[in-house]
Amino acid sequence: MLEHVDDLIATMKELYRIIKPGGVLFIRVPHASCCTSAWADPTHKRFFVHRSFEHFDSRFDYYHFKTDFRIRKRRLHYFLYEGVRNGVVLQRLPLWLNRLINGLANISLTTQAIFERLLCYYIGGFEEVYFEIEAHKT
Numbered sequence: 001m002l003e004h005v006d007d008l009i010a011t012m013k014e015l016y017r018i019i020k021p022g023g024v025l026f027i028r029v030p031h032a033s034c035c036t037s038a039w040a041d042p043t044h045k046r047f048f049v050h051r052s053f054e055h056f057d058s059r060f061d062y063y064h065f066k067t068d069f070r071i072r073k074r075r076l077h078y079f080l081y082e083g084v085r086n087g088v089v090l091q092r093l094p095l096w097l098n099r100l101i102n103g104l105a106n107i108s109l110t111t112q113a114i115f116e117r118l119l120c121y122y123i124g125g126f127e128e129v130y131f132e133i134e135a136h137k138t
Contacts, residue, residue: 002027003029003045009065013067021137027130028129028130030128031129033116050076050116052131053133056068057071057133058136069134070133072132075102076128076129077130078102079128
């Protein structure tokens with residue numbers, strides 16, 4: 001639902017305020033390269049990339065939002081496969097190829113950046129990006 005909020009910064013500050021120290025947020029949001037889930041929905045106000053939540057981690061300290069979420073995990077998710085999804089039969093790519101793309105894209109932050117900036121235009125874009133971020137409070 002974070003793609004729908006008017007003020008992401010205020011939302012993240014509030015989540016940080018109410019979460020217990022060491023509490024973890026599990027976030028799944030549309031990836032900016034996906035035309036079917038991100039751009040097709042007119043109620044979406046923003047899209048995300050693999051570095052989006054670094055802005056709320058004091059180790060990166062870009063904007064001083066007074067939050068300190070530590071990114072524990074981030075993954076690009078590619079979902080263009082054959083099978084059934086939401087009752088619709090998809091016949092685009094074999095499942096093994098979908099898994100291969102996900103595996104290669106998520107080897108490291110560098111491969112995520114390469115797939116995000118270059119290769120997504122050739123493979124059709126990533127549907128979502130997944131984060132696990134932990135509240136670091138002293």
